[in-house]
Structure formats: structure tokens, C-alpha cells
Amino acid sequence: MEPIIETKNLRVEFRAQNSGQAKKVAVKDLNLSIRAGEVFGFLGPNGAGKTTTMNVLLGFVNATSGAAFLFGVDVREPIARQRIGYLPELTYYYKFLTAEELLRFYARIFGIPRAEADRRIDHLLKLVELESARKRPIKTYSKGMQQRVGLAQALINNPDLLILDEPTSGLDPLGRMKVREIIQRLKNEGKTVFFSSHELGEVETVCDRVAIIHQGELKVEGRVADLIEKYQANLEKIFLNIIGYEPQLSA
Amino acid sequence: MNTVSALAGVVIKELYRRKDFYVLFFLTAVITLVMGSVSFFHDAKIVRYVKEIALLLIWVSALVIAIGTTARQIPAERESRTIFPLLAKPVTRWQVILGKFAGCWLACGLALIVFYLFFGVVSGSREHHWPLLNFCQALWLQWVMLGVVVAFVLLGSVVFAAPSSNATISFIVVLGILVLGRYLNQVALQQPEPLCAVIYGLYFLIPHLEWFDVRDLIIYDQHLVGWVDCGLATLYAVLYMAVFLVGAWLVFRRKPLNL
Numbered sequence: 001m002e003p004i005i006e007t008k009n010l011r012v013e014f015r016a017q018n019s020g021q022a023k024k025v026a027v028k029d030l031n032l033s034i035r036a037g038e039v040f041g042f043l044g045p046n047g048a049g050k051t052t053t054m055n056v057l058l059g060f061v062n063a064t065s066g067a068a069f070l071f072g073v074d075v076r077e078p079i080a081r082q083r084i085g086y087l088p089e090l091t092y093y094y095k096f097l098t099a100e101e102l103l104r105f106y107a108r109i110f111g112i113p114r115a116e117a118d119r120r121i122d123h124l125l126k127l128v129e130l131e132s133a134r135k136r137p138i139k140t141y142s143k144g145m146q147q148r149v150g151l152a153q154a155l156i157n158n159p160d161l162l163i164l165d166e167p168t169s170g171l172d173p174l175g176r177m178k179v180r181e182i183i184q185r186l187k188n189e190g191k192t193v194f195f196s197s198h199e200l201g202e203v204e205t206v207c208d209r210v211a212i213i214h215q216g217e218l219k220v221e222g223r224v225a226d227l228i229e230k231y232q233a234n235l236e237k238i239f240l241n242i243i244g245y246e247p248q249l250s251a
Numbered sequence: 252m253n254t255v256s257a258l259a260g261v262v263i264k265e266l267y268r269r270k271d272f273y274v275l276f277f278l279t280a281v282i283t284l285v286m287g288s289v290s291f292f293h294d295a296k297i298v299r300y301v302k303e304i305a306l307l308l309i310w311v312s313a314l315v316i317a318i319g320t321t322a323r324q325i326p327a328e329r330e331s332r333t334i335f336p337l338l339a340k341p342v343t344r345w346q347v348i349l350g351k352f353a354g355c356w357l358a359c360g361l362a363l364i365v366f367y368l369f370f371g372v373v374s375g376s377r378e379h380h381w382p383l384l385n386f387c388q389a390l391w392l393q394w395v396m397l398g399v400v401v402a403f404v405l406l407g408s409v410v411f412a413a414p415s416s417n418a419t420i421s422f423i424v425v426l427g428i429l430v431l432g433r434y435l436n437q438v439a440l441q442q443p444e445p446l447c448a449v450i451y452g453l454y455f456l457i458p459h460l461e462w463f464d465v466r467d468l469i470i471y472d473q474h475l476v477g478w479v480d481c482g483l484a485t486l487y488a489v490l491y492m493a494v495f496l497v498g499a500w501l502v503f504r505r506k507p508l509n510l
Binding site: 055058059060061078079081082084086087088090091092093094095096097101105106108109110111150153154157163 | 253265337508
């Protein structure tokens with residue numbers, strides 16, 4: 001079966017800010033393969049290269065070398081993004097629009113017919129529990145509500161693949177639980193979810209497989225259960241060990 | 252086309268939900284009505300001055316709306332990070348440029364219609380005649396001119412990071428062209444080489460926005476500009492719009508978004 005996400009020797013370099021400095025290598029020869037129906041956790045400390053990898057997958061940044069594919073289509077082709085939903089970290093949506101108008105705008109971009117768009121908007125606003133606020137301008141929303149409207153926009157095209165960049169960042173425990181429930185529900189519907197998070201407990205709960213990246217390099221990849229068994233520790237301890245912090249564990 | 256019209260729709264919604272347009276319209280209306288209600292020196296032709304002031308205010312307000320609205324479009328998308336979910340959809344950067352342009356230009360057109368309706372009512376109530384075709388021609392030419400301004404500011408918005416610096420520079424350039432553009436060739440003749448060639452080159456390079464200013468035809472009730480000339484002026488403007496939009500796309504397509 002063709003992988004949903006695939007990267008082959010993906011390398012991303014950024015020009016140095018000052019002329020005397022060397023190029024910054026954000027991602028070093030990354031090879032990933034994510035299959036349909038998987039919930040895949042992409043982990044790493046800040047600056048590890050997670051967001052850069054996502055930016056390549058979404059076509060925001062061009063790879064220096066190597067290749068990346070979504071559904072077998074090169075990510076540089078806009079059509080590769082037809083079947084994906086993306087939730088960026090901390091986005092402030094058009095504050096003069098209401099949630100309903102925002103979702104209608106994105107539905108139009110996907111060319112979804114009006115009747116179908118109406119049906120999906122009703123369903124999504126119910127899913128993210130924003131039905132009562134659907135006619136209110138987004139500028140009146142709390143941070144958690146903005147994150148939930150972001151999740152709704154990521155789902156407007158009923159995507160087969162969801163890319164979530166720290167979806168629970170800045171949310172209170174209730175908000176986190178709701179996002180987790182939604183990811184779980186999407187997993188049950190057979191969707192593929194690729195997400196980055198610093199909430200390792202949450203990753204352990206919802207992910208089938210994880211990859212840990214550090215300084216642009218893939219350090220470990222595997223099934224959550226297999227890693228826990230191999231390292232005899234929870235995901236947080238494994239993560240700290242892999243990026244070079246205490247506690248030391250026996251592999 | 253769906254994508255471009257969806258993007259344009261958001262820009263138009265932004266214009267009518269922000270206070271800028273209402274403030275400018277209110278100021279134009281108040282100044283025009285106050286000027287129109289005062290009788291200076293018992294001059295029966297005072298209505299000409301009222302028309303002149305009202306049209307000047309409409310020109311200034313339209314430029315403020317066009318430059319202000321356009322200058323913030325792409326920087327605001329980047330600052331609020333809405334550019335990420337947008338470009339994560341099957342949307343190309345060319346479509347973003349085109350959608351923003353269409354939205355800003357249409358928004359300017361809608362604002363102009365409101366301004367000219369008001370102007371028509373005020374001048375018609377004083378003069379008791381309605382030169383509708385003159386109004387339509389002046390509105391059309393001003394709108395076409397605003398298309399060039401919008402495309403130029405859009406190019407500035409992908410070059411300059413701060414909307415304020417883009418708006419200021421654009422204002423200076425547009426006002427400079429409107430006021431001085433027509434005299435550049437005469438200035439060039441008085442300069443030594445190579446400055447003469449540079450200024451002459453500039454004269455032929457800049458979009459002559461002043462050609463679209465037909466306020467005098469309305470103020471002094473003159474005949475219409477020939478429709479062929481009007482069409483040629485439109486083509487001239489479309490050419491400049493295309494050049495600026497392609498320039499904006501070339502810069503924007505290479506612009507990193509994650510920094």
C-alpha cells in the first residue's frame with residue numbers, strides 16, 4: 001500500500017543570518033513513511049526541525065535536497081494538498097469573520113457545493129462545540145475557541161490526512177481533552193493523523209507510532225508499545241534519554 | 252476562479268466591517284455639506300467650488316482606502332499566520348495575489364460608487380441637472396487608475412515587511428506621479444546628460460495616473476472624453492496592473508513564510 005506521507009533523504013538548509021556563519025541545517029536526510037489510518041506523533045525539542053519538516057510537506061518551504069510526497073504526489077504540486085487538513089500552531093483567524101463565514105470561505109476554496117458546505121459546517125461546529133458562537137466574530141473568541149475553530153477549518157474538506165502542529169498548545173486541560181477526543185474520533189474514522197506535540201502523555205495515549213527528531217536528525221522511530229517495551233520506560237523518559245537528558249536508560 | 256473570488260470576498264467583508272471607510276465617507280459628506288450650505292460672496296457659481304472640493308475629497312479618500320486596505324493584506328496574513336492554513340489548501344501564491352488584488356480593487360469600486368452617488372445627489376440638488384454619463388466616465392477612469400495603485404501597493408506589500416512603510420512609500424510615489432508626473436519630460440530637458448536620460452526614462456516608465464483624472468470635465472461641465480480614448484486608457488492601466496501583479500507574484504513565490 002502506498003504511504004500517505006513519505007520523505008526520502010529530505011534535507012533542508014537555511015542561509016546563515018550573518019555572512020561569516022555556516023548554513024543552518026534544519027533537517028538532515030530524513031526518511032519517513034506513514035501509512036493510511038495511522039496516528040503518527042512527530043516529537044522533538046524546540047528547534048529540532050519538526051515545523052520545518054511540516055512546512056516542507058505543506059509546500060511552504062522547498063527542500064534543499066531529497067523529496068517529499070503526500071499520497072504519492074510531490075508536495076510542490078498544489079493538488080497534493082487537496083486531501084489534507086492542516087492546523088497550524090497558534091493562528092489568529094480573520095477576526096472580522098464569524099466561525100460560520102470562515103468555514104464557508106475555506107469550503108469555497110475547496111469548491112464544495114453550497115448545500116454540502118452547509119451540512120459540513122453544521123456538523124463541524126457541533127463537533128468542536130462552537131454551535132452557540134457560530135454567528136459571533138472570531139475576535140470575541142477565547143484562545144481555546146480559536147484553536148477549535150482552527151480544527152474545524154482543518155476538517156472542512158473531510159481530509160484523509162490531518163497535519164496538526166502542536167494542536168493543544170496553549171489550551172487548558174479541558175481544551176486539551178476535547179482536542180484529544182477529536183483526534184481519537186478521527187482515528188476511529190480511519191483518518192491518518194500526523195501531529196507534533198510536546199505533550200508526551202497525550203502522544204502516548206493517541207499515537208500508533210512516533211518519531212523523535214533532534215537537531216534535524218531522526219533519532220528513533222517505531223510503535224509506541226514497542227518503544228515502551230524496549231526502553232522499559234514511558235515515552236517522556238525515552239524522549240529525554242534520546243535527546244541527551246537524564247534519566248539514562250538501558251536499551 | 253473559486254479561490255480568487257473567495258479571497259476577494261474576504262477582503263470586501265473586511266472593508267465594510269472596518270471603520271476606515273465610514274470615517275472617510277462621513278468626513279467627505281460633512282465637509283461637502285458644510286461647504287455647500289455656505290454662500291460665499293453671493294456667488295451664484297459657488298457650486299463649482301463645492302464640486303471641486305467634493306471631488307478632491309473623493310480622490311483623497313479613495314487613495315487612502317486603496318492604499319490602506321491593500322498595504323495590510325499580505326503582511327496581516329503573515330502576522331496572524333492565516334497564510335499557513337490558506338496555503339496548506341490547494342491554493343497557489345498566484346491565486347493569493349490575484350484574490351487580494353481583486354478584493355481590494357472591487358472594494359475600492361464599491362466605495363467609489365457610494366462616494367459618487369453622494370456627489371451626484373449634492374451637485375444635482377444645487378445645479379438641477381444630472382450629467383450621468385460624465386459621472387460614470389469619471390468613476391470608471393478613477394476606478395481603473397485605482398487598479399494600478401492597488402497592484403503597485405500589493406507589490407510593495409510583498410517587498411516591505413511593515414504595512415506602514417509600504418503605505419507611506421506608496422502614498423509618496425502615487426502623489427508624486429499625480430502632481431509631478433506630467434512635468435517630468437520638461438524637467439528632463441533642463442538637465443545635463445546623463446540625468447536628462449534618466450529622468451526621461453522615468454517619464455516613460457511610470458504609470459501616468461494623472462491621465463485618469465477627469466475632474467475638470469465634471470466641474471466645468473465639459474464634454475465627455477472619447478470612448479475610444481477611454482478604452483485605450485483602460486488598456487494602458489491593465490498593462491501596468493499586469494506588470495505589477497506579475498512582479499508581486501515573482502517576489503511572493505520566493506518569499507519564505509516561516510520566518
